Amino acid sequence: MAFAPGLLQGRRALVTGGGTGLGRSIARRFVELGASLAICGRRGVVLEATAEAFRAEIPGADVTTHVCDIRDPAAVEAMLDDVWRAAPPDILVNNAAANFLAQTHKLSGRAVDAVLGTTLHGAAYCTIGCGRRWIEARQPGVVLSILTLSALQGGAFTAPSAMAKAGLLAMTQSLAVEWGPHGIRLVAIAPGTFPTEAAVARLRPGGVDHSGVPLRRAGKHDELTDLAAFLVSDHAGYITGEWVVADGGRRLLSGARAGAQEMLDWTDEQWAQQRARTPAR
Numbered sequence: 001m002a003f004a005p006g007l008l009q010g011r012r013a014l015v016t017g018g019g020t021g022l023g024r025s026i027a028r029r030f031v032e033l034g035a036s037l038a039i040c041g042r043r044g045v046v047l048e049a050t051a052e053a054f055r056a057e058i059p060g061a062d063v064t065t066h067v068c069d070i071r072d073p074a075a076v077e078a079m080l081d082d083v084w085r086a087a088p089p090d091i092l093v094n095n096a097a098a099n100f101l102a103q104t105h106k107l108s109g110r111a112v113d114a115v116l117g118t119t120l121h122g123a124a125y126c127t128i129g130c131g132r133r134w135i136e137a138r139q140p141g142v143v144l145s146i147l148t149l150s151a152l153q154g155g156a157f158t159a160p161s162a163m164a165k166a167g168l169l170a171m172t173q174s175l176a177v178e179w180g181p182h183g184i185r186l187v188a189i190a191p192g193t194f195p196t197e198a199a200v201a202r203l204r205p206g207g208v209d210h211s212g213v214p215l216r217r218a219g220k221h222d223e224l225t226d227l228a229a230f231l232v233s234d235h236a237g238y239i240t241g242e243w244v245v246a247d248g249g250r251r252l253l254s255g256a257r258a259g260a261q262e263m264l265d266w267t268d269e270q271w272a273q274q275r276a277r278t279p280a281r
């Protein structure tokens with residue numbers, strides 16, 4: 001365990017989409033580090049199975065589950081009232097998202113709305129609902145939003161997701177300023193490839209390939225959850241409005257010089273040939 005076991009003792013986190021994938025891993029790590037937890041999603045059975053697993057695996061795990069489609073602002077308000085009734089959280093993780101591969105010019109309005117409604121609007125409803133409650137109660141809080149690399153550089157064939165995640169980044173930067181005087185921090189993580197059942201099925205139908213990743217591997221969930229725990233902890237208390245990319249160097253390789261990806265695999269002999277070909281002056 002990299003952190004002091006009680007790093008998040010006395011804290012309470014609401015993790016949207018905490019029943020599966022990365023949200024589940026983040027939620028589990030927070031509970032291991034002493035936080036009490038609320039998770040929400042559309043499928044009660046999935047949420048309950050996750051909560052039961054945490055209770056069985058982590059002594060003293062305090063977990064509540066909340067069925068909610070975050071695309072519906074009234075449902076989000078009702079869910080937040082429920083969460084607050086159990087105990088007010090001071091951490092929100094905007095993790096729930098929707099995404100699929102498609103040719104953008106063929107998307108229906110409902111398809112665009114399915115992605116923007118969850119990833120951007122849902123996160124906005126949750127953030128504003130938590131922020132309003134924290135400000136009214138004069139209570140500090142932290143919002144951690146899970147982005148994608150496409151928020152920073154666009155995402156061909158996942159354009160609505162890229163648009164939504166770029167919006168989340170704008171929200172993080174805007175509210176870091178607006179809510180700073182209230183002691184509310186907003187931070188974000190832009191993950192590269194961290195395999196989950198949903199992401200592989202929807203976005204990597206041909207399997208996961210690491211050739212475009214300088215570290216030559218996928219991210220491990222622990223590497224993301226430890227970063228998340230640090231960012232919401234008091235150790236990151238002076239960080240707000242910022243985001244951290246965790247992608248094994250993928251984003252920088254795509255912006256590197258032409259041929260850099262192939263050069264990563266050149267042999268000493270190929271480098272010697274290149275040296276011999278290069279004129280001295």
Ligand SMILES: CCCCCCC/C=C/C(=O)SCCNC(=O)CCNC(=O)[C@H](O)C(C)(C)COP(=O)(O)OP(=O)(O)OC[C@H]1O[C@@H](n2cnc3c(N)ncnc32)[C@H](O)[C@@H]1OP(=O)(O)O
Nearest residue numbers: 097098099100102108110111114148195198199200203204
């Ligand atoms: C290891 C690889 C890593 C790569 C990582 C890259 C970054 C990762 C980003 C992620 O976000 S991964 C998270 C993925 N998880 C999810 O998407 C979970 C939630 N998703 C869903 O629930 C569905 O996929 C959904 C379609 C987004 C929403 O489901 P819902 O039941 O609400 O909608 P539907 O009624 O099924 O559809 C609404 C509308 O959308 C059209 N549509 C659905 N799928 C597609 C598709 N694949 N292509 C084009 N259009 C699609 C559907 O036809 C409906 O439109 P109309 O037909 O009614 O016009």
Ligand SMILES: NC(=O)C1=CN([C@@H]2O[C@H](COP(=O)(O)OP(=O)(O)OC[C@H]3O[C@@H](n4cnc5c(N)ncnc54)[C@H](OP(=O)(O)O)[C@@H]3O)[C@@H](O)[C@H]2O)C=CC1
Nearest residue numbers: 017020021022041042043069070095096097194196198199
């Ligand atoms: N895996 C990866 O490599 C990467 C993931 N990410 C981001 O990480 C996050 C998690 O992705 P991942 O774990 O892979 O995918 P999952 O599909 O496992 O996670 C999405 C979660 O969101 C919930 N959810 C979806 N729609 C709604 C909704 N309308 N209302 C409430 N909850 C909803 C789902 O539960 P339910 O269906 O029950 O509602 C599910 O638990 C996302 O933000 C994604 O963009 C970013 C970059 C890379």
